[in-house]
Amino acid sequence: MSTDHSAYRVDTTSRLAQWRIDNFASCTYRKSDPFKMGLWNWHLSVEKNRGLFVRLYPEHSNLTRDNPPIASFTVRLVSSVGDRKALVHPEIIDKRLKNNDDCIWGIEVPLTGRFIIEVEFLDLKTAPPEGGEPCSIWAEGFTQQQSNAKALASLGRMLMESIHTDIVINASDGSMGAHRAVLAARSPVFHGMFSHNLKEKELSTIDISDMPIEVCQAFLCYIYGNIQHEEFLSHRLALLRAADKYDISDLKEACHESLLQDIDKKNVLERLQNASLYQLPKLKTSCLRYLVKFGKIYDIRDDFNAFLQCADRDLIAEVFNEVLSVWKGF
Known part of the structure; x- marks a missing residue:
């Protein structure tokens, strides 16, 4: 007798996981295949015992034992037929999950037909081994390499303290100084402006009328290598437009990868x-x-x-x- 492996598969995208249960009438227990979210492999299970019990837990491993996830998430049960009625568990914030007893949802409403167990991960954190506040794993990509830290800090100071700036950028609601050499090295569009007898070269100004000064500063901070994670997140779409306009491929890809990570109903x-x-x-x-x-x-x-x-x-x-x-x- 063949096994339908799709009955145990959990589909994932961005921070969302869905397990489709097509036929649970004849079962009392089912456990999903492992699925990847963040650093860990996870399982969902569903059990009938005078009610329905749904569990979410990380797969047992050395990583789970030594560095268990601290998770924020929502869980829903959605009917996959008809009008897609949903049961929603209250949002869970910063819960440490180590085994299959740490997150159990008991449901008294009987479920018939096909349904979907859906988990939306809002954040996943790890606690530093030496103690201290847990850190989000989805905010770790912006730490600078130690070997580049001093050079980047110096470039950042050149921008923020206007050290020997030689060009003025006029945004829609303000202006700030920058350096031709840095801009030209990072963008072929800027390089073209300064290499030909255009007004930007003659007047030592660049007019960017479609960009507010706050976004312009974030854009330049990225070019100079000292943008902060929160600043990047706040202006991702505007930075994407700037990256496309000025042909800065690494910024465009950084925005692309970041926008993949937190797709939700609002965006x-x-x-x-x-x-x-x-x-x-x-x-x-x-x-x-x-x-x-x-x-x-x-x-x-x-x-x-x-x-x-x-x-x-x-x-x-x-x-x-x-x-x-x-x-x-x-």
């Missing part, structure tokens, strides 16, 4: 449009999967209807092709 349509506009294939695929395969299109019907009124026709066609491909799978 998925905006990110889908930006993914199409700036040709970000991974972001587009993740947004389409989130909307269609993970069923979030049903949760934002009003916003999606408004999106259909103004979105590019080719992008709308891609959304409906994704819908059709998912329907074919049922």
